[in-house]
Amino acid sequence: MDRNGVFQRERPRLLAVAFRVLGSEADAQDVVQEAWERYAAADLAEIRNTQAWLTTVVTRLCLDFLRRDREVPRRPEELPAVDGGEDPQEVVALAGELTSAMVVVVEELTPPQRVALILHDVFGVPFEEVARVLDTSPASAKKLASRARGRLRRADAPEDDEPRRARPVVEAFLRAARQGDLDGLVAVLHPDVVRTADPQAVPAGAAQRIRGAREVVAETRALRDNARRARLVTVDGRPGIAVGSRLALVFRVVGGLIVHYDVVADPRRLDLLRIEG
Structure with a gap:
């Protein structure tokens, strides 16, 4: 495969990483375009792992972008120690809610915290690779992600409905999408x-x-065929929707209304989700 073909194969994942880190689609496009320019000029003989190399370039470009308008934080080694160990079950639970919660707290995180959290908890990148991206140690990368999770837990955001209360809302969303029921969709969607x-x-x-x-209703109408092939599932213990094995919808329901949902199609992200039913 030629250089352009290799990059185009990796491009969707690079866009996904940049979009999650930056929170802006336009900025993510700019970063990935700059990564292509660097890849096009690089000596391929010096690149042993193309995916890792491109992920590192894109993430560091994101860091540079974030730091341009923000005070550069202290080095990870200078951060105070985090109380307690890293509970694997807690990490999984938080990762399942990251996309929704990050909409609220992403601006509160330092750039390195944001990168460590998203690369590891959202895309499953090992801390050894995260450390190389951030030019620090794996222990410091873990510390950054842990501190970011701490901010996530303390975020001043409304609590999600319990799964048993959220499930009928997601069921109603899927039913309305299948039937093209506009009023039914509006009834379960938060205005924003x-x-x-x-x-x-x-x-x-x-x-x-x-x-x-x-906007969501208009899109859901256009994707009505997908809705007909969809099924209600649980995603990391919460109600969600799956379309075959290549697409999953992860919902955040607050006060009986859907305030956010994320459509996951990146294979690495899908592998991290526990989809049942």
């Missing part, structure tokens, strides 16, 4: 609902983030 998606989940040129019930 946000839909985010991996690049693999949306048509070429479509937005990775849309906001507002009207």
Whole structure:
């Protein structure tokens, strides 16, 4: 495969990483374009792992972008120790809610915290690789992610409905989407609902983030065929929707309304989700 073909194969994942770190689709596109320019000029003989190399370049470009308008934080080694160990079950639970919660707290995280949290908890990148990206030690990378999770837990955001209360809302969403029931969709969507998606989940040129019930309803109507093939599942213990084995919708329901849902299609992210039913 030629250089351009290799990059195009990796491009959706690179866009997904940049979008999650930066929170802006336009900025993510700019970063990935700059990564292509660097890859096009690189000596391929010196690149042993193309995916890791491109992920490192994109993530460091994101860090540079974030730091341009922010005070550079202290080095990870200078951060105070985190109380307690890393509970694997807690990490899994938080990772399942990351996309929704990050909409609220992403601006509160330092750039290295944001990178460590998203690369490890959202994309499953080992801390050894995260450390190389951040030019620090694996222990410091773990510390950054742990501190970010601490901020996530303390975020001043409404609590999600319990799974048993959220399930009928997600069921109603799927039923209305299948039937093209506009009133039914509006009834379960918060007026300012946000839909985010991996690049693999949306048509070429479509937005990775849309906001507002009207926009979500319009998109759901266009994807009615997908809705007919969808099924209700649990995703990391919470109600969600799966379309075959290549697409999953992860919902955040607050006060009986859907305030956010994320369409996951990146294979590495899908592998991290526990989808049942």
